[in-house]
Amino acid sequence: MASTSPMLTKFESKSSRAKGIAFHPKRPWILVSLHSSTIQLWDYRMGTLIDRFEEHDGPVRGIDFHKTQPLFVSGGDDYKIKVWSYQTRRCLFTLNGHLDYVRTVFFHHELPWIISSSDDQTIRIWNWQNRSLICTMTGHNHYTMCAQFHPKEDLVVSASLDQSVRVWDISGLRKKHSAPTSMSFEDQMAVSRGGQNQADMFGNTDAVVKFVLEGHDRGVNWVAFHPTLPLIVSAGDDRLVKLWRMSETKAWEVDTCRGHFQNASACLFHPHQDLILSVGEDKTIRVWDLNKRTSVQSFKRENDRFWVIAAHPEINLFAAGHDNGVMVFKLERERPASAVHMNQLFYITKEKHVRSYDFGKNLESPSMLSLKKLGSAWTPPRTLSYNPAERAVLVTSPADNGVYELINLPRDASGTVEPSNTMRGPGSAAVFVARNRFAVFNQANQQIDIKDLSNSTTKTFKPPPGTTDMTYGGPGCLLLVSPTTVYLYDIQQKKQLAELAVAGVKYVVWSTDGLHAALLSKHNVTIVNKSLEQVSTLHETIRIKSATWDDAGVLLYSTLNHIKYTLMNGDNGIVRTLEHTVYLVRVKGRSIYCLDRSAKPKVLTIDPTEYRFKLALVKRHYDEMLNIIKTSSLVGQSIISYLQKKGYPEIALQFVQDPQTRFELSIECGNLDVAVEMAKQLDRPKLWQRLSTEALAHGNHQVVEMTYQKLRNFDKLSFLYLATGDQAKLQRMAKIAEHRGDMTSRFQNALYLGDVENRIDMFQELDQYPLAFLTAKAHGIDEKCQEILEASGLTEEEVTLPSLGKPMQPARAIVPTFKANWPTRSTGTSSFEKALMADGDEIAAPATNGHADEDFLAAEEAPANGLIEEGEDDDAAAGWDLGDDAAPDAEADDFVDVGAESPGRAGSSEADLWTRNSPLAADHAAAGSFDSAMNLLNRQIGAVNFKPLEERFLEIYSASRTFLPANAGMPPLVNFVRRTPGETDPRKYLPLIPRDVESVQSGELAAGKTAMKGNKLEDGISCFKKALHMLMVNAAPSQAQVQEAQQSVQQAAQYVLAMSVELERRKLVGSTTDISSLPEDQRKRALELSAYFTVPAMEPQHQTLALFSAMNFASKNKQMGSALSFANALIERGTNAKFKETARRVKTQAERSPTDAIDVEFDAFNEFDICGASHTPIYAGEASSACPFDGIKYQTKYKGTVCRVCEVCEIGKASSGLRLTV
Amino acid sequence: MDPFSAEGELVNIHTAFTQGQYQAVVNDYTTSDFSSTNTLPVQIIQYRAQCALGQYDEVIGAISDSDARRTPDLAAVRTYARYLQRPREEAPAVQEAERLAESEGDNLSVQLLCGTVFARAGKEEQALQLLSQHQGSLDAVALIVQIHLAQNRTDLALKEAKSARSFAQDALLVNLAESWVGMRQGGEQYQKAFYVFEELAQAPGSTSAVSLVAQAVSEIHLGRIEEAETALGAALELEPDNANALANRLVLDVIAGRDAAEARRKLEAVDKEHEVLADMVAKREAFRAATAKYNPKFEP
Known part of the structure; x- marks a missing residue:
């Protein structure tokens, strides 16, 4: 009897018409060849397209995976057969020979052969190892549509539009090609070449037609061998599927399967069961009983004609290709029906026998009952419900729109027993709800009947509309499942108690204590309590197959390839991987009991430590955790990060040995003692920095003091002493400042101390007499006033004073805060720590008081030169307005805020984070904060003229934002492009900066040098200047890159300088070399400029050019002395042989009278720089000013103007140096 | 049954709209192919697609005053089209949207379309408030997610998308909304979002x-x-x-x-x-x- 039932579709793809399909024998892959010339490789388990292969021209009809090698073969309408490697993802070679469309291609199961069938009426066998044609089989007199090797014997079967099926014997071919191994390579080549000829010349001796099977009235589209029996199945345009049998000597038609009402396109034997599957253009897949030749099942598709079908060689999966893609499906559910009671599992085997299994004894019972008569032959039962009181089972089967059967199990299992006294009825689901009652759900008429054990209805009610399934819902209750919702229904009160929106629930698993249930959907697990309130939910990308509860309330569930666990709070993880799909039924200790797809009970061993530990953590069972930690090797990176993520840094701290991690954790949980200890061990400035911030937040000023000391953070230290009122130490700070010679610091300390005299002295030292006088006067120190007046040679009358207010004195500390910390927030020992402590080893509390500061200060008293440098570094760092100093506090606040903000208020954008995270101008420009970017550049390199940077700023800004179209009608979502796509810590988000150092080097710098070579100096200057601007606002990933960038900056600047010098000369004299007509001062200047052109540090080949031009210019203008020195330099350093030749000639000529006609200001033997503005020499030791960015030197009078080379920075401005890396 | 659910007859046209195949939405479907209860939703989707294609005049012209009076959905569409036509100078459209939101706030079309108008007019609070009245509409969820993201509230957007995931599982809009959020989260989420977009973009x-x-x-x-x-x-x-x-x-x-x-x-x-x-x-x-x-x- 045929039934149209819903398909168990596992995967569907949408594409153009699918003409060929092949399953990978091991991996969950299928190859699909399309009418559109593409070959797709899909992972049907994940539903992802792995790869596409597009080299064929026109439709691809044949496709096959190699059984063992990473190869596949395809054949298409371009007459070509291509062999591909899916590892290297390319076509290895093409087999040419067919003269018309190739219809099918298949690999041989063991020999390196490929068989192909083609519209050129031939079947060909190819050797893919030596890539040759070894046999052409002719005989069909119309298109051959399909040809396949026999899976074991040396046979080939083919189908053709000439209405015949042929069976060929190819044992001759095998003999010829399994040649004796002693043959040399040449012999083999000869044979293989000969073989090919032979086949052509003597007809088909290698392959002979064994049988011609006639019976189809139209062309035959497909033919296939049975995997084990001597059977053949074929499908043709006469809409028939024919079954043939063969013996050694003959072959004959057995029967015909009628049913397709359009051309039958393909057919095959079920690999394991006595079934035939066929597909046709009537849009159906049909399943036939091999023995009775009756239709078993058929599936109809709405719009798509089917073209091809393929079977997985091992597992129960099929794939069919149709007009709009491919579907992977299975014929029957493989989940064995089962039920667990106490220590026993009841389940139904593949043979439809009921068996039981004892978990304790690990013992399988003999089969107790046969259910052969339940439902139809090919549909396995769906569910099993067990009633221990009556020792009865309730079984449902989806056959005939659902039936149930109530059967009593025999007292003792002694062998298969045909059931006696069974009750049955229609119903799509049936479960026991009480000792003597069961519920039957009928989906067709949407009704639930409560029946007693004699199968008479005692109660009837209507489930909520749309209900599709019913399961046990706790005592006296049912769970009713609809596609979007689950309802809890009380049978007694006939009332719905609760509902929960959970989509697509397929199975419900109750915990052993009956308090919780897991609702399993295809991709989701929802845990609910017994009143159907959601506890947690989780999503899996892989299909979820089954689940079972641990006695402690952990749910273990299986996906296609893993066993995983989830706690009630939704924390989950992987327990182990699975090779084959299994259905979990029970977990006990380290054993998981499950049924596999062949319905055999199995026991898998697992390691439950991880989830037990996490469970103990959630339940705060610290003793148990301690026990686990002690007895297992659990402690790894993952558990530490888990603890950290879950907000238990103080517990994680207990496990860690690595000082760095310990430091991080202790900072996170506010355990300053440990942090101090670790920071001491590691002693890195970064750590001290963080510790100081953290300690400051705690108000633990003693630790703060120590960290500032470590960091040599004098200013902050002074301020801290001021804040804590520690006068004595403040005085020492003043002394230290004096030793360091740091005036600013001294002044500050003097201010803090209210030490007027010291200040006056300082002003005097610095020759700031007016200020000194003013200070003295303001504080009424008259003798000082007199002294100052005397020193500056003025009288009091000559000085006009502004009106003076009352002098201010710094406030005095009343409470000696510095003596001890205020009570700080208790970092608290958690109960876990207590548990740990109680257990034994005490952590020695480090003394937080008096951190050896005496030593430190004493050391400072001694004049320490090295320190000055460090101090300056510090100042420079302090120049960052938005830098590290004040930021951490603000930042910390903000981060807390994010979580607590009231919903709806706009948050800060990622661009704001960039400005917080980086001191680079480029990053600020990307964030659109041009103000701060300019401020940074101004401080770092004294940038003042920003006009040339306009394009660069906007370029960076626009490269960091993309526009993602989202909802129709809404503007696109602006997203921020990050420098490192993998970064997920918001504190490290940084923008992408276009045109990195490398690209500037290979772009603008290279172009500039080319322009130099080509004598296009204007172009060159603009290239180099552009490069300078690009590098000025940029970011480098590493210190090495920063150095490269700096070198590039220097180089570009030197080129710009050189080119401008040369351009000035050309402006003066034009392109002529003869300047005798010019006035003498111009001649002199021209000669000088020509000489200066050789000075800037260019690359040797370019310097050669400069020297060559200077030498020629000089010799033409009778400057033989200069010419000689250029010639010498050229001979020594030149890179061009021809130029050197000329130089030698000039040298001999010049040596005769090495004197200059005009005395020019150029001394080849004296080191000097060229002023970037006036293009005059600046000799070593002469006062000069430099551009803070590119280092070009200038005469002092240009100080304060904009650098002529970079056009951005102010010459001689004090600055901290360009930063290019965070 | 929800006409947008996997089995409903609106699923194809709605999916096409979500995927941005606006031309197909306008050309490949006619209202007469649908059952009478679904005629209006189809029409609304088509009008929205037309707006997305910039055919505002056609939309405004097709809806008469009496239509708009009778059916709040159509009134919302007209307001929406008017606003989009000239977003800079359409204060009347915003007022009209406010009026509609006031009187017909429980109508999904009004929620979506007026919500969009509010969001574009800088009244995000109002938009969110209106949209929060939706009854399990994924379109509304997607819009809410976008508004949150536009306000740089990735946390709220993520929450919204997650809750949608719990009732709509693998729906296209849920995937898209999660991807939009993912594009803000970065890291692995970029790759996940890429898979979603690529799947849509590469399938013919x-x-x-x-x-x-x-x-x-x-x-x-x-x-x-x-x-x-x-x-x-x-x-x-x-x-x-x-x-x-x-x-x-x-x-x-x-x-x-x-x-x-x-x-x-x-x-x-x-x-x-x-x-x-x-x-x-x-x-x-x-x-x-x-x-x-x-x-x-x-x-x-």
């Missing part, structure tokens, strides 16, 4: 300029510039005048170090008032204003 049945642009954007964020160029090229081939594609082309040109003037010119030709251009003009002014603080000296 679901491809559209919108999906291709989204794919390209995700690839830019993943640092795969060449691949992004390919996807963007495909998008521009499909719709040479797609403003978003052009805006991203501009970005890509800059990243690749090419001259972006061409892309900018094209974008100006297509949509003079595009946010990107307006933003660039504003930024240029900001730059000039910032330079004014400094007084460079050129001569000693």
